[in-house]
Amino acid sequence: MLNxxxxxxxLTAVLYGAFxxxxxxxxxxxxxxxxxxISLCMTMxxxxxxxxxxxxxxxxxGLIGKLTRGISPFLSFxxxxxxxxxxxxxxxxxxxxANVLGLGWACTPAGLKAMEAxxxxxxxxxxxxxxSDAGSRRAGSEMCxxxxxxxxxxxxxxxxxxxxxxxxxxxxxxxxxxxxxxxTLISTLTAIVYCKGxxxxxVRS
Amino acid sequence: MKALGNLSSIVIPLLIFFxxxxxxxxxxxxxxxxxKGARDGLKIVVDIVPTLIGLLVAVGMLRASGxxxxxxxxxxxxxxxxxxxxxxxxxxxxKLFSSSAATGLVLDIFRTSGPDSYAGLLTSxxxxxxxxxxxxxxxxxxxxxxxxxxxxxxxxxxxxxxxTVASVILARMMV
Numbered sequence: 001m002l003n004x005x006x007x008x009x010x011l012t013a014v015l016y017g018a019f020x021x022x023x024x025x026x027x028x029x030x031x032x033x034x035x036x037x038i039s040l041c042m043t044m045x046x047x048x049x050x051x052x053x054x055x056x057x058x059x060x061x062g063l064i065g066k067l068t069r070g071i072s073p074f075l076s077f078x079x080x081x082x083x084x085x086x087x088x089x090x091x092x093x094x095x096x097x098a099n100v101l102g103l104g105w106a107c108t109p110a111g112l113k114a115m116e117a118x119x120x121x122x123x124x125x126x127x128x129x130x131x132s133d134a135g136s137r138r139a140g141s142e143m144c145x146x147x148x149x150x151x152x153x154x155x156x157x158x159x160x161x162x163x164x165x166x167x168x169x170x171x172x173x174x175x176x177x178x179x180x181x182x183x184t185l186i187s188t189l190t191a192i193v194y195c196k197g198x199x200x201x202x203v204r205s
Numbered sequence: 206m207k208a209l210g211n212l213s214s215i216v217i218p219l220l221i222f223f224x225x226x227x228x229x230x231x232x233x234x235x236x237x238x239x240x241k242g243a244r245d246g247l248k249i250v251v252d253i254v255p256t257l258i259g260l261l262v263a264v265g266m267l268r269a270s271g272x273x274x275x276x277x278x279x280x281x282x283x284x285x286x287x288x289x290x291x292x293x294x295x296x297x298x299x300k301l302f303s304s305s306a307a308t309g310l311v312l313d314i315f316r317t318s319g320p321d322s323y324a325g326l327l328t329s330x331x332x333x334x335x336x337x338x339x340x341x342x343x344x345x346x347x348x349x350x351x352x353x354x355x356x357x358x359x360x361x362x363x364x365x366x367x368x369t370v371a372s373v374i375l376a377r378m379m380v
Contacts, residue, residue, distance in 0.1 A: 005299065005306050009263035017270030025269035033265030037258040040312065041250055049246035054221060056242025057228040057235050112348040119349040136352040144357045147345055151336045152364035157216065158333035164308075165329060168315035176326065177213035179375040180333035187334050187368030194360045 040167050047163035055103060064101070068093045078149065078192070079142050088117035092146060099154040111150065118143050145195040152191035153184050253305075260309035268313055288373040290324040292317070293331075297369070304337045327376035334368040 017026040058064055068090075075082075075089055082088050091114035098106035122130040122140045129137040139147075158180050166173035228235045267273060273292065281291035289297075292314055300307040311328050318324040338361045346354055 005303055006259060006263055009267055009306075012272060013263070013266035013270040016272045016275075017266070020271045022269060022271050025271075026266050029265035029269035030262045033261040034258050036265070036312075036316075037254070037261040040261070041254050041257060044253075045247055045250040048250050049243035052246030052249070053239035053241075053243035054224050056245070057233055057238045058224045060233045060238045061224075061228040061231040063224070063227060108344070111345055115345050115348040119351070133350065137350055138353040139346065139349075139351045139355050139357060143346070143349060143351065144355055144360065147342060147357050148360035148364060150345070151338050151341050151361040153334050153336045153368065155333065157220070158329070160308075161311075161329045161333050164312060164315060165320040165325075168312070168320045168325075170320035170325075172214065172321070174217055175213050175321075175379070176329040176333065177216045179213075179326075179330050179372075179379060183330050183334035183368055183371040183375055186371040187364045190367035191360060191364040194363055198356050198360065 040164070043167040044160070044163050047159060047166070051102070051159045055101060058101075064097060067097045067100075071096060078145055078195070082118075082121065082142060086117070086121060088114055088121055088142070091117055095150070096154060099150065100156050102155045102157055102159045107150075111146075114146060115143065118146065141199050145199060148191045148195050149188065152188045154188060155184065156181055256305050257308070260306055261312060263306075264309035264313045268317075273313075288327075288377060290318075290327070292324060293328060296328065296331075300332070300335065301338045301365070303340055307332065307337070323376060323380045326379050327372055330372040330375055331369060334372060335365045338362060338365060 013026055014023075017023045055064075071093055072089075075093060076084075079089070079092065082092075091110050095107055095110040095114055098110060118140055119130055119137075121142070122137075127140070129135060157177060161176060161180070162173045165176070225235055228238065273295065276295065277291035279291075280294050284291050284294055296307055296310040296314065299310055311332055314324055314328045320326075320329065338358070342354060342357060342361065346352075346357075
């Protein structure tokens, strides 16, 4: 995906610049931007290292494990048909907590494991599409719910945005935290209501 | 609505106080643990340096070519009526496909309008409340070898739309 986007951006820039006579500006821009990327990374490095350091303490102190267990009622509400002791629950919990805390590196592996475990759950339920690798599979309801929740964004503290804002001279880089939490809650609530509605419909039919 | 911003400024100190305090009381070697995590964090940043160079160069070139101005002049009158500055339109589309490409556009908005302008605040909130729809779906469904995604896309786009509307309202309250 990124290959296509990147190529289109670069090619459009050169072609459009040539047509409008801005090729000189384009030359300057590519040199300046490369340097700018490095100075941005200097700011990023500080903020991300600080955050990861704190998260390491939270993880060692058992805080993250506690949070993961703490969302069990939420999981039972969102995924009522996943058995309590199924590994999918644990992966989903880890993925959600990592998302909430903004631990991008920890979300994806747990998320992928959760999807694999959900596929196994479908096979255990005797869904014929999941018993063999051949043919096309329809997503299970739990998969749809899990992905929509994920895409609705669960992150509470937008660490990267704060770092970018401070790099570009914001007078108050953290001023967006509360609005961001409110907006995230709204998008996630929309996702929850939609999934519960769809899920209920799916059971009836 | 400065209160939103004031409340925001105490979140980070409280969080740091709580994590370090909880860690210390739980007899974690807080400083050494912090150093280990910070070292991992630095590695993550080093890994994304090439990505940032690639994307900032692409966005910088697009801006300099005059392409964004053309797009803005074209879309501006329509989008500004609903509170979306025209310069955010490329971001809204790219964000559905790739978060790193979107980051390039975000930084361009911060550079040209400033992070505390209406466009800058809106961008900050918008980027915090939604994820890349198509990227997440393709990677996650691939793991389960699913090809028919049923209502996932509708739900994901609905959540994204709700987040976008909320961002516009909240950003308006902040300026």
